[in-house]
Amino acid sequence: MTFEIALEDLSTKAADYASSLQTEEATKTAVVMPFITHVLGYDVFNPAEVVPEFVCDVGTKKGEKIDFAILRDGAVQILIEAKRIGDPLNLQHAGQLIRYFHVSSARIAILTNGQLWDFYTDLDRPNLMDEQPFLRLDLLNIDPYALPELRKLTKGEFDLTSVLDAAEELKYVSAIKRNVAQMFADPPEDLSRLLIARVYEGMITAKVRDQFSNIVTKALAQFISDRVNDRLRIALKAHDPAIGGAGQADPSASADSNDVLRDEVETTLDELEGYNIVRAIVVSDVDYSRVVARDTKSYFGILLDDNNRKPICRLHFNRAQKYLGLFNQDKQEERIALEQVEDIYLYAERLRATARQYDLLTSENT
DSSP, X not given: OOHHHHHHHHHHHHHHHGGGOOSHHHHIIIIIHHIIIIISOOOTTOTTTEEEEXXXXXXXXXXXXXXXXXXXXXXEEEEEEEXXXXXXXXXXXXXXXXXXXXXXXXXXXXXXXXXXXXXXXXXXXXXXXOXXXXXXXXXXXXXXXXXXXXXXXXXXXXXXXXXXXXXXXXXXXXXXXXXXXXXXXSOOHHHHHHHHHHHOOSOOOHHXXXXXXXXXXXXXXXXXXXXXXXXXXXXXXXXXXXXXXXXXXXXXXXXXXXXXXXXXXXXOHHHHHHHHHHHHHHTTTSOGGGEEEEEOSSOEEEEETTOTTOEEEEEEOXXXXXXXXXXXXXXXXXXXXXXSGGGGXXXXXXXXXXXXXXXXXXXXXX
16 A cells, blocks of 8 residues: 555544544554555554654653554654544643653654644754644645655655754744635635725724624635645646647647647646645655646646656646546556546556656656
8 A cells, every 4th residue: 555545544443443442442442553554554463663652661660651652663753642633632631652752762753633633853952852833634634734744754764864944934934824714714804804904994893893803814725725725726728738649648738739829728626735745655756846837728737847748647627527647658648537636646656656767768868
């Protein structure tokens, strides 16, 4: 099971099991242990890799236990404290995690309730666990931008130095994103008052604030949606919209002059989401900046190196049934029906193989 498929599978299970997981032990068994095994790649039944109920005597505190300790080369690297699914994550209720982090060799601590996974290190003070996580993973709303950093903690690709180097920026980016999301979902009074004052000429009374409450929230949400969509659409349309040349897979792509009429091409949010998923998948094999999108009237193309001869895949989303177009070694396209955009993760290995194939050909020709 690949990294992405394991995450998607666990995401589905976390949603399905949530109402029936009434205890911490049930959450550990149904979600936390599968996460350690299938996502991070460590064997929970091998005490040389994973120690459950890890005893951590600290000072006068004797017999305290951490739910799971992950070891590498005999040294504790990652500590995991689990709560019941649905419980809020609060460091005040994870004292043993904080205390043992201070005296152990671990540089990564994880606090989870099965759905939310908060990753901590010691950015603020050496050997003291930070109060704020540098990375948060929500299994019910997976952020593809978090996946490359999470992958660095897996058994096969463990890269603690790289994680720690990126942790400070990740910490503040994650915190700002959460605050911005909260601000736009429930605008604070000072922001609402500022915006109302710019469009309403009368006195801003309590009645006026109540009247504008839903208006401000709706306007902010629409602004963000429109702004992001427009900016990405402009960026994508800056490229030549033609993908693939003569002799390549899709015959509809070669001679339809409408495909080059950029004003008629509309990039949808589903296409942009699919593009970000593909980039998150292939970033393990090629540099993120090399994965470029070109939207056409017939399909949304994703290329390596902005090169027509290196199509990674195509998104055929301009119809009721969505299709993912995958390419073989002869650049022949196979269209696969998708139930939802996230199903792209199911074909992660094929997407990576295609990207690697082009890199190999490039190396042989240089």
